[in-house]
Amino acid sequence: MPKRVVHLIFPQSQIKKPVIYTMALKCKVIPNVRRAKVTETVGEMVLELEGTKENLEKGIQFLHRQGIKVEPVVGDVIE
Numbered sequence: 001m002p003k004r005v006v007h008l009i010f011p012q013s014q015i016k017k018p019v020i021y022t023m024a025l026k027c028k029v030i031p032n033v034r035r036a037k038v039t040e041t042v043g044e045m046v047l048e049l050e051g052t053k054e055n056l057e058k059g060i061q062f063l064h065r066q067g068i069k070v071e072p073v074v075g076d077v078i079e
Contacts, residue, residue, distance in 0.1 A: 003050045006060065009069040010043035019066050020047065027059035046073060
């Protein structure tokens with residue numbers, strides 16, 4: 001199954017919400033946290049996502065709709 005590695009920047013309003021869990025359930029992707037840093041005002045995470053290409057795109061679009069900035073990590077597609 002394809003994998004993508006993305007860098008996420010969470011706005012303060014989303015830091016305490018279970019956004020990754022919800023995305024995993026709704027979009028049928030498997031998340032794997034590679035690195036995370038959370039403060040009271042900002043959250044950052046490097047996340048590996050595994051799933052079909054269609055579900056990976058759905059997951060990334062879900063994150064965008066939540067106001068989360070999603071940036072690809074160089075060499076992000078692992079097949």
